[in-house]
Amino acid sequence: MNTLRSVVPRAQRPDIQPRNFDMPLGDDTPRYFANNDPYLTHFMNALSCIFPGGERFFVSSVLAYQKQVTDPELKRQVRQFCAQESIHGQQHEAFNRWTEKYGLGMAEMTKDYEAILLKTSKRESKLSKLAMTAALEHVTAILGHALLSTPEVQKRMHPSVLQLWMWHAIEEIEHKAVAFDVYQEMGGSYIRRVGQLLGATMGLALSAIILMTILLWRDRQLFNVRSFFRFILIFWETGYAATAWRGYREYFRRDFHPWQTDDRDLLNTYLPDVGKYVGGNQGRLQEVSA
Ligand SMILES: [Fe+2]
Numbered sequence: 001m002n003t004l005r006s007v008v009p010r011a012q013r014p015d016i017q018p019r020n021f022d023m024p025l026g027d028d029t030p031r032y033f034a035n036n037d038p039y040l041t042h043f044m045n046a047l048s049c050i051f052p053g054g055e056r057f058f059v060s061s062v063l064a065y066q067k068q069v070t071d072p073e074l075k076r077q078v079r080q081f082c083a084q085e086s087i088h089g090q091q092h093e094a095f096n097r098w099t100e101k102y103g104l105g106m107a108e109m110t111k112d113y114e115a116i117l118l119k120t121s122k123r124e125s126k127l128s129k130l131a132m133t134a135a136l137e138h139v140t141a142i143l144g145h146a147l148l149s150t151p152e153v154q155k156r157m158h159p160s161v162l163q164l165w166m167w168h169a170i171e172e173i174e175h176k177a178v179a180f181d182v183y184q185e186m187g188g189s190y191i192r193r194v195g196q197l198l199g200a201t202m203g204l205a206l207s208a209i210i211l212m213t214i215l216l217w218r219d220r221q222l223f224n225v226r227s228f229f230r231f232i233l234i235f236w237e238t239g240y241a242a243t244a245w246r247g248y249r250e251y252f253r254r255d256f257h258p259w260q261t262d263d264r265d266l267l268n269t270y271l272p273d274v275g276k277y278v279g280g281n282q283g284r285l286q287e288v289s290a
């Protein structure tokens with residue numbers, strides 16, 4: 001990870017491009033698409049249930065400040081950020097519907113999760129929601145960075161599902177600073193920023209564990225001990241956990257900015273691979289029927 005004290009200037013950061021994405025799922029996409037393993041697959045499925053509601057929460061938290069943003073470039077980035085996140089939510093919903101053939105109820109879990117998220121965050125102030133969004137955007141960016149940096153993890157995923165996660169990871173990196181920059185422009189404090197990171201991380205981890213446990217139970221795989229150990233090991237063996245942790249802790253620095261980590265090379269490396277599945281802004285979102 002190339003971490004600088006200096007910040008990549010706004011003009012030199014990658015453009016935030018909302019891309020339509022044609023998910024290449026089909027009959028050859030296996031039930032256990034990650035490492036051929038129930039635990040890792042259902043961990044990713046749990047995240048896929050969290051994303052649609054989470055992305056809409058991020059969009060509404062940032063849009064609540066849209067009129068107060070004065071910097072014209074940041075205003076433009078807010079619009080691009082909202083467009084990207086909306087498409088991410090739609091595509092994860094489409095993926096979750098595709099899994100319905102396995103009878104796991106992921107589409108319903110996705111709706112239930114969003115309802116719970118809206119209820120539990122209702123009493124938070126506007127600024128706390130923005131701080132929570134900036135914190136979770138950091139988490140999604142470092143997880144995306146770790147995925148792009150760890151070919152060994154990429155190799156363990158079926159290519160059709162990998163494309164969805166690579167596309168999402170790339171766009172999370174492109175827009176990683178938007179919520180953070182809005183929070184800074186609104187004068188948000190350091191304490192609220194790191195406090196929300198800790199709270200949001202615990203909330204995200206707890207949600208993922210609960211949803212994953214439900215999925216494993218429904219799939220009769222909860223007591224698959226070998227799969228559990230393989231799931232734990234993969235993050236350590238491949239270096240994924242170490243890369244993600246190095247990125248995570250950066251957020252505690254008082255002078256932190258997301259673009260102190262320059263991941264433009266990673267984007268340049270992987271965007272052409274994903275490019276064949278994105279239809280540009282004119283294309284229609286499309287599911288390839290199974
Ligand atoms: Fe996203």
Ligand SMILES: [Fe+2]
Pocket residue numbers: 058085137140172175
């Ligand atoms: Fe995001």
